[in-house]
Amino acid sequence: MSRTAIFEHRGAAREYEGTLRIDIKTMQAVIGRSGVGQLMSHWPAEIYDISDVMRTGGEPEAIGKAWITRSGRAVMYTINGTRYLSPLSQVKGVLQGTRKYAGVSVITEAPLTPASSSCHAEGVPA
Secondary structure: OEOOEEEEEEEEEEEEOOEEEEEEOOEEEEEOHHHHHHHHOOOOEEEEEHHHHHHOOOOOOOOEEEEEOOOOOEEEEEEOOEEEEEEHHHHHHHHHOOOOOEEEEEEEEOOOEOOOHHHOOOOOOO
16 A cells, blocks of 8 residues: 655745745735744744734734755645645745745645555565
8 A cells, every 4th residue: 555645736935025925725824034034944934824913913823834844855834734835946936036936735645545466476465
């Protein structure tokens, strides 16, 4: 049996006045200026709901975290328990001003699929 991850495009991450704004179909979130610095230094950064930032006068409660993956090729976000991902090269391009946005995809796991029979020798138990 093998598991496969499925990536579905759900939104975009854009730079806005030094912050990283994450626009997902269902909400808008933001990583603050200091959080962007932390993230690019390979430290986890907190994510906030934009409406909470405005409503609480700048003292919102975090709704998730962002970090650079161990492979160093992607930025992983957890927002309200859902996992999202953006290619790190795209996020860096956004922050440097060479890209308009970085794609944000949701990660879902496909149902278990049986491994192909060619992987196992005939008559040998797995």
